[in-house]
Amino acid sequence: MKACGVIAEYNPFHNGHAYQLTQAREKAHADVMVVVMSGNYVQRGEPAIVDKWQRARMALTNGADLVIELPFAISSQPADRFAAGALQILDALNCQTLAFGVEKSEFDYKTLLNEIAPKLKRPQFTVNYTKTYATQWNDFLEEKLGQRIEKPNQLLALSYAYANAQLDRPLELLPITRIGVAHDDLNSTASYASATAIRQLLLAGEMESVARFVPYDLSLFSDKLLSWQDLWPYLHYALNVSWPQELTPIYQMSEGLEYRFWQQNQKSTDFDQFLQLVKSKRYTYARLRRLALYTVLQVTAADITAASTVDQPIRVLGFNSVGQAYLRELRKNNAAHLITKVTADLGKPSGSLGLQVRVDRLIEQLTGVEQNFRQHIIMIK
Amino acid sequence: MKACGVIAEYNPFHNGHAYQLTQAREKAHADVMVVVMSGNYVQRGEPAIVDKWQRARMALTNGADLVIELPFAISSQPADRFAAGALQILDALNCQTLAFGVEKSEFDYKTLLNEIAPKLKRPQFTVNYTKTYATQWNDFLEEKLGQRIEKPNQLLALSYAYANAQLDRPLELLPITRIGVAHDDLNSTASYASATAIRQLLLAGEMESVARFVPYDLSLFSDKLLSWQDLWPYLHYALNVSWPQELTPIYQMSEGLEYRFWQQNQKSTDFDQFLQLVKSKRYTYARLRRLALYTVLQVTAADITAASTVDQPIRVLGFNSVGQAYLRELRKNNAAHLITKVTADLGKPSGSLGLQVRVDRLIEQLTGVEQNFRQHIIMIK
Numbered sequence: 001m002k003a004c005g006v007i008a009e010y011n012p013f014h015n016g017h018a019y020q021l022t023q024a025r026e027k028a029h030a031d032v033m034v035v036v037m038s039g040n041y042v043q044r045g046e047p048a049i050v051d052k053w054q055r056a057r058m059a060l061t062n063g064a065d066l067v068i069e070l071p072f073a074i075s076s077q078p079a080d081r082f083a084a085g086a087l088q089i090l091d092a093l094n095c096q097t098l099a100f101g102v103e104k105s106e107f108d109y110k111t112l113l114n115e116i117a118p119k120l121k122r123p124q125f126t127v128n129y130t131k132t133y134a135t136q137w138n139d140f141l142e143e144k145l146g147q148r149i150e151k152p153n154q155l156l157a158l159s160y161a162y163a164n165a166q167l168d169r170p171l172e173l174l175p176i177t178r179i180g181v182a183h184d185d186l187n188s189t190a191s192y193a194s195a196t197a198i199r200q201l202l203l204a205g206e207m208e209s210v211a212r213f214v215p216y217d218l219s220l221f222s223d224k225l226l227s228w229q230d231l232w233p234y235l236h237y238a239l240n241v242s243w244p245q246e247l248t249p250i251y252q253m254s255e256g257l258e259y260r261f262w263q264q265n266q267k268s269t270d271f272d273q274f275l276q277l278v279k280s281k282r283y284t285y286a287r288l289r290r291l292a293l294y295t296v297l298q299v300t301a302a303d304i305t306a307a308s309t310v311d312q313p314i315r316v317l318g319f320n321s322v323g324q325a326y327l328r329e330l331r332k333n334n335a336a337h338l339i340t341k342v343t344a345d346l347g348k349p350s351g352s353l354g355l356q357v358r359v360d361r362l363i364e365q366l367t368g369v370e371q372n373f374r375q376h377i378i379m380i381k
Numbered sequence: 382m383k384a385c386g387v388i389a390e391y392n393p394f395h396n397g398h399a400y401q402l403t404q405a406r407e408k409a410h411a412d413v414m415v416v417v418m419s420g421n422y423v424q425r426g427e428p429a430i431v432d433k434w435q436r437a438r439m440a441l442t443n444g445a446d447l448v449i450e451l452p453f454a455i456s457s458q459p460a461d462r463f464a465a466g467a468l469q470i471l472d473a474l475n476c477q478t479l480a481f482g483v484e485k486s487e488f489d490y491k492t493l494l495n496e497i498a499p500k501l502k503r504p505q506f507t508v509n510y511t512k513t514y515a516t517q518w519n520d521f522l523e524e525k526l527g528q529r530i531e532k533p534n535q536l537l538a539l540s541y542a543y544a545n546a547q548l549d550r551p552l553e554l555l556p557i558t559r560i561g562v563a564h565d566d567l568n569s570t571a572s573y574a575s576a577t578a579i580r581q582l583l584l585a586g587e588m589e590s591v592a593r594f595v596p597y598d599l600s601l602f603s604d605k606l607l608s609w610q611d612l613w614p615y616l617h618y619a620l621n622v623s624w625p626q627e628l629t630p631i632y633q634m635s636e637g638l639e640y641r642f643w644q645q646n647q648k649s650t651d652f653d654q655f656l657q658l659v660k661s662k663r664y665t666y667a668r669l670r671r672l673a674l675y676t677v678l679q680v681t682a683a684d685i686t687a688a689s690t691v692d693q694p695i696r697v698l699g700f701n702s703v704g705q706a707y708l709r710e711l712r713k714n715n716a717a718h719l720i721t722k723v724t725a726d727l728g729k730p731s732g733s734l735g736l737q738v739r740v741d742r743l744i745e746q747l748t749g750v751e752q753n754f755r756q757h758i759i760m761i762k
Contacts, residue, residue: 237615237743241678241739243730243735349624349625358621359622361647362621
């Protein structure tokens with residue numbers, strides 16, 4: 001079976017995602033669409049609006065055949081690590097093509113991604129307190145490519161091209177032009193809206209406005225909807241009961257950020273205020289949100305190292321009959337460690353899914369919905 | 382001026398406390414009544430129902446002349462350490478008498494406290510997994526005294542007698558027989574009820590029922606009323622995002638209790654359930670509640686050591702004109718480090734009130750009421 005892979009967050013899944021899956025299946029001549037999807041925490045450093053099970057269901061009922069969880073240690077990382085981790089999983093799953101969304105744009109993506117990007121050598125920037133890493137990176141790309149690449153999806157596409165070039169057997173890159181509206185806009189008549197716009201509607205309680213942007217029943221939003229507002233009391237608490245120096249083991253807590261976090265927390269009454277107070281020229285909001293996420297989840301550098309070095313199982317969240325057939329084929333021919341449930345052994349503190357289980361426990365506390373041990377895989381007819 | 386000291390929690394202050402202060406002043410021929418009162422966390426391992434400022438005000442308007450804060454590192458300890466720490470403060474404040482409540486009882490308190498108790502040698506018990514420390518201690522007392530001493534206030538009185546005997550210049554002990562009802566009972570016609578019974582009424586929202594048991598305006602209960610129910614989400618979270626071994630630095634977290642706490646947390650949906658699940662023959666509920674309190678406040682053994690060894694300032698919460706005159710006298714003749722406000726220096730992480738400020742931050746988060754830096758001392762005309 002010919003497999004086409006997609007890297008996604010589906011936060012939440014919408015008509016644009018369904019369109020992308022249809023296009024990809026056709027253009028890649030794929031027998032099976034394999035999606036690697038962020039678990040309960042997404043790349044911009046926040047909890048997904050609904051849990052991974054609801055989001056996997058949205059995808060499986062609208063074009064995906066097999067949904068795999070992108071583990072926390074990858075999904076909560078900057079674009080380059082996010083892309084590299086996700087591509088390694090798609091590679092292990094024998095995907096031949098990677099389909100991904102790009103803006104309708106001025107770029108010649110084919111040339112850029114397949115010829116230029118793999119040959120670019122990522123520079124090591126010296127510490128610069130007046131520019132974010134992202135800005136320095138964009139400056140570098142402008143110098144090399146003659147044009148700035150600033151939209152998140154453009155950067156992500158470049159990151160995919162890079163990561164892909166590192167694989168022994170790179171996948172075929174298949175950029176799919178997005179349709180509908182720009183990533184963050186909300187057009188009042190179209191049936192397409194960005195995930196960001198849809199999240200805003202959902203969190204504002206305007207559930208009925210969302211119906212025309214999504215291809216599934218709104219009952220999939222019946223669990224508690226999550227945002228940083230739900231995590232803030234716990235972050236605030238965690239910083240309140242800590243000494244600043246106790247924050248240093250937190251992953252990415254460097255360059256005095258522990259003092260900044262600790263001090264500004266005491267002046268903050270909500271997460272937005274906190275984020276604005278800790279913001280500086282040196283760090284993007286995404287970097288700081290991810291750091292806040294590591295803090296509220298008490299994720300240390302040692303946790304990330306452990307979750308990255310042990311032989312990580314590849315976790316299936318759900319499939320339909322096509323996905324199931326492909327899984328069977330993979331299990332016959334492939335060495336990938338595929339699992340469909342979290343055993344007590346995998347999920348214990350020293351187990352290879354220990355971190356995953358631990359970070360999901362906060363989601364369980366907030367929603368009351370079991371995320372791992374007693375949760376059944378999703379099977380769609 | 383002749384000072385009589387009282388060690389109290391006033392959680393909350395009630396008519397029985399007012400009676401005790403009147404009796405003590407008269408019997409001790411005291412010019413000034415000095416109260417050392419637990420701050421925002423009390424000895425049974427929970428937050429006080431209202432903050433230390435409201436409780437100091439209750440006392441100062443009803444018989445106390447000077448209210449001093451008993452620091453967290455003392456107030457959250459078992460009876461023997463609680464008594465020893467509080468007595469050292471009263472001693473430093475030149476109190477000549479210690480007045481304390483005792484049950485109307487069969488004991489000859491005068492002989493017991495002044496002659497027998499100071500001579501008892503506290504035994505070191507070997508670890509016994511079938512009896513709590515308290516039970517072993519009671520067995521020992523029964524052997525020495527010929528009678529069991531089991532009520533909390535009887536044990537506390539004995540602890541006072543012990544601790545007092547350790548002082549270079551012991552205070553005169555003045556037991557005051559409690560009036561009204563037994564410690565935990567609620568008599569429907571009397572004007573006396575125990576603090577426990579009053580807390581239950583308050584937390585059940587039966588504010589008006591409380592009026593006849595307290596000698597002050599009920600508006601002193603206008604802040605959020607606190608109980609373990611308010612702390613539970615944070616304890617649950619803190620255990621959810623931890624590995625068991627990360628709990629070992631917590632003060633008193635020994636003998637595998639970190640695993641017990643960590644595992645039972647995952648089965649618990651409220652604090653009562655959690656406490657019942659972690660209970661064993663070896664530990665009293667009070668010990669486990671205190672351990673849960675150290676955990677939610679992330680108080681380590683090192684924190685307690687630091688707060689116990691540095692030269693602790695004695696913190697005034699409030700006074701009336703008599704108390705103020707006494708403070709003036711103390712400042713002239715006495716070396717005690719008396720403070721009436723928490724400076725930035727005292728309250729910083731390495732400052733001698735750093736721990737106090739840190740544990741109070743959770744109270745500030747829950748109530749929205751400043752507890753330290755910008756809080757003014759209470760002055761009653």
